[in-house]
Amino acid sequence: xxxxxxxxxxxxxxxxxxxxxxxxxxxxxxxxxxxxxxxxxxxxxxxxxxxxxxxxxxxxxxxxxxxxxxxxxxxxxxxxxxxxxxxxx
Numbered sequence: 001x002x003x004x005x006x007x008x009x010x011x012x013x014x015x016x017x018x019x020x021x022x023x024x025x026x027x028x029x030x031x032x033x034x035x036x037x038x039x040x041x042x043x044x045x046x047x048x049x050x051x052x053x054x055x056x057x058x059x060x061x062x063x064x065x066x067x068x069x070x071x072x073x074x075x076x077x078x079x080x081x082x083x084x085x086x087x088x089x
Contacts, residue, residue: 013078020057022066027055029073044069 016022030040030051037055041048046065053061054069070076 018057019059019061023055023057025075026069026073029075030055033073040069040073044072 014021014025016025030037035043037051038048041051044051044065046069050061050065051069054066067077
């Protein structure tokens with residue numbers, strides 16, 4: 001699985017194809033922000049277990065809670081058509 005490096009660029013994008021990809025991204029971003037899992041859970045109003053599960057890539061987490069945590073971390077989800085994919089055209 002890839003390691004993601006954040007830059008100050010607002011055009012930073014990372015394709016997420018598996019829940020584990022998202023978990024690694026959240027873990028790295030949290031560490032860069034100097035937060036412990038318990039800190040992020042408190043800021044997000046969730047239990048620590050939710051953050052642990054998110055970072056481990058648990059595929060059955062509640063989507064709105066995931067989106068709320070991403071927003072809190074300064075991240076957002078953008079859906080776009082895959083490049084070179086002719087399906088749905």
